Every structure is written in structure tokens, then in C-alpha cells.
Amino acid sequence: MGHKTHVVLVTLLLAGCGQFGDAGKVRRLVADEMKDPASAQFRGIALEAVPQDGGTTLYACGEVNGRNSFGAYSGYQRFVVDLTHERVWFDPPAEASDYERLAFDARYRLAC
Numbered sequence: 001m002g003h004k005t006h007v008v009l010v011t012l013l014l015a016g017c018g019q020f021g022d023a024g025k026v027r028r029l030v031a032d033e034m035k036d037p038a039s040a041q042f043r044g045i046a047l048e049a050v051p052q053d054g055g056t057t058l059y060a061c062g063e064v065n066g067r068n069s070f071g072a073y074s075g076y077q078r079f080v081v082d083l084t085h086e087r088v089w090f091d092p093p094a095e096a097s098d099y100e101r102l103a104f105d106a107r108y109r110l111a112c
Helices: 003-014 023-031 098-111
Strands: 041-052 055-065 077-082 087-090
Touching (some): 023 041
Antiparallel strands (some): 055 077
């Protein structure tokens, strides 16, 4: 799929022509995984349609900030959402294994 096709496809999805075009769905899926969903602050959300397994998977990525258990904002962290299958991944913490960090980075590069 060429660059122009990606731009047109993402534009149509953002305009609401596709079933996953609502950026609100990205916000909802990510916020639902957080300790305080109402506190979620988003920036840099991007959508990318990726051909996979004979079909197309729609990914979203960006950064989110939210309140932790102490009520303080914890700082922005990267996320990836597979909108087609409604799955969410967050940037692993520093103590995560190399495999977890590499797996997230690969998803992030694919989606962003």
C-alpha cells in the first residue's frame, strides 16, 4: 500500500467513514486501563492502517498522562492500541525485561 493510500485511508477513518474512525475510542480504551480514567490527558495521537494476515489492522499510538495511586500525575508515557482487536499496550517500566521493552518498541514503530 503506497503512502497516498495510507493518507487517504487514515483521513477517511478520521472522518468517521470507517467503524474505527472515532479518536474517542482510542481515549476510552487507553483510559479504561488506567488507575484514574477520568484524569487521562492525551497528546500526539496518530492512526496507522497496517496490512496484516490478509487484512488490515488499525493501530493508534500516542502519549497519555494520568493520576497515580497518590493522586499525582505520573508523567506522559507512550501507548499503542490495536483498534481492530481492542488491545492496549503501555511503555514498559524500567524494571521490565529486555524482551518486554523490545516487543513494545516494535509495536510502537509499527503503529507510529
